[in-house]
Amino acid sequence: MDKALLELRKAVPWPRHKPEGIERHWGWISRVTKHAMHTILQQNNITPSGTVLELGVLYGKSARWWLRQKFTHIICNDLFQYKHAKGTHKRDFIHSNWDMRNKFTILPMGSQSALATVRAFEVPVQVVYIDACHEFGDAAADTLLAYQLFYGRAFIIGDDWRFVEDAIQWAAKTAGFQVGVIKNSWWIK
Numbered sequence: 001m002d003k004a005l006l007e008l009r010k011a012v013p014w015p016r017h018k019p020e021g022i023e024r025h026w027g028w029i030s031r032v033t034k035h036a037m038h039t040i041l042q043q044n045n046i047t048p049s050g051t052v053l054e055l056g057v058l059y060g061k062s063a064r065w066w067l068r069q070k071f072t073h074i075i076c077n078d079l080f081q082y083k084h085a086k087g088t089h090k091r092d093f094i095h096s097n098w099d100m101r102n103k104f105t106i107l108p109m110g111s112q113s114a115l116a117t118v119r120a121f122e123v124p125v126q127v128v129y130i131d132a133c134h135e136f137g138d139a140a141a142d143t144l145l146a147y148q149l150f151y152g153r154a155f156i157i158g159d160d161w162r163f164v165e166d167a168i169q170w171a172a173k174t175a176g177f178q179v180g181v182i183k184n185s186w187w188i189k
Ligand SMILES: C[S@@+](CC[C@H](N)C(=O)[O-])C[C@H]1O[C@@H](n2cnc3c(N)ncnc32)[C@H](O)[C@@H]1O
Pocket: 026, 027, 028, 029, 055, 056, 057, 058, 059, 060, 061, 062, 077, 078, 079, 080, 081, 082, 109, 110, 111, 112, 131, 132, 133, 138
């Protein structure tokens, strides 16, 4: 495993023992989204071989999809304050993804802090996947910061175009980048 990734993992270790919890494997990555993202990766000549930084991992459904594409490691960021989870979000994520603990690094913080942290540790990232808060301010800030910190180092792709279009367009105009869109998935060109 990359040295910088190991250092990050030391800073945010998994617990020693699997917590009690509820198996939760649902998520919002759909068949259409999987197909669109697969196409986008192919069109952009991204051969999965490295780490994905996922902003907004929920219970890990999309993170497990990235692994199945043969990316080697997923940095799983979330605030873990999902409104229907009543304080059990992180516990259930850990419980449900215990078998993935060597492949998942958990980064429990706001998405913009996660971007800054991964850059500060200089972890090499192949893909940044933006799927956290879809409110205009957060989606715009996530995209702008991802562009500023990772463009040229990582491929930047996101979900839920229909909800975040205005925010992504604003970030694109502000920073001067082009956006590609297939179905509900988008990427920075
Ligand atoms: C659309 S869901 C993610 C779905 C997941 N990627 C999937 O496909 O199964 C959005 C997630 O973003 C998280 N979230 C909301 N605001 C956040 C923030 N500011 N920073 C990090 N995560 C956030 C929520 O807790 C939620 O789990």
